Amino acid sequence: MKTLVIVSHPTPQQSVAIKALQQVAEAQDKVTVRHLDQLYGTDSNAIDIAAEQQAHEAADRIIYLYPTHWFNTTPMLKAYLNQVWTYGWAFGPEGKALHGKELQIVTTAGATEFTYSPAGLIEATMDEVLSPMKASALYVGMKYRAPLAFYSAMGLDEASLDAMRSRFAANLQAPLGSQRAD
Template sequence: MKTLVILSHPNHKNSRVTQALVQAPSEVESVTVRNIDKLYGTDFTAIDVEAEKVAHEAADRIVYMFPIHWFNLTPMLKAYMNAVWQYSWAFGEGGYALAGKEMQVIAGAAEETYTHGSLIQYTTAEILAPIEASSYYTSMTYNHPIVFTNSNAVSDEGLKEWQQIVKAHLESPLGSNVKGVSLRKKLE
């Protein structure tokens, strides 16, 4: 099984949590990590769409790792998906390049912000609903997301536990963390 990790964090150099979590995939066989903010900076037009498509096509499981940013994906990750997930490649007529692949989301969020009784009155599951819907729209299988909360206050020991959680999910067999499967099927 091959896994592709797409990492996006607008301030990855200064994120202690992101730096720690991205180390976990390096301990797992057949995992490729692509830090799109490091590769392309903030230039949405610099995304090498063909290289990213090849990386996606080679993977069985695709992990998107990011902090929830303004109740959404990071700006670069959103631009990346808009560029790479093209019509007739990822969706639409003939667009089945991602069909049957697993999508795993690993996100960071402030726990006290993402509850029904909080300031924004939405949970992380509700905030992540558009990416879940996108996985189904592109014929992917959506795994239960992993959401790490209170990253600014996590201890070194807690961060090691988070790394082990990421590693365990990356090592888990395909089909072991499924939340939902796309109903979109390729017509023969």
């Protein structure tokens, strides 16, 4: 099984949690990591669409790894999806490149898990916040794998970072079709 991890962080130099998770992915066999902001900066016009589509085609599982940014993907990841998931490639007539592949969102949030609950400040769970990503995956025929969310990600101590790393490593090693290793 080959896994593609697409990483996006609007301020990668300030990243602690996403950077730690990226390093876990880079240490795994059969995992390819592409960090959008390192490859393309903030210029969405620089995205090499053919290279990104080839990377997706070579994978069985695709993970988008990013901090939840105002209850959404990062701006670069949104631009990336708009450009890479094209009509005729990802969907529409002949567009079956992603069909049958797994998609999983792995995200960090600065807020607590309670904030992302019906009783919390935003009155929505992380699953609900991520519903556009789920809808997109299902629309193009992908299998949507339960997301993996890490809360209170700002200012983590080393023990919390280690727990996060271990959980993500187990997730990456889980077989296709499993919901995830927790």
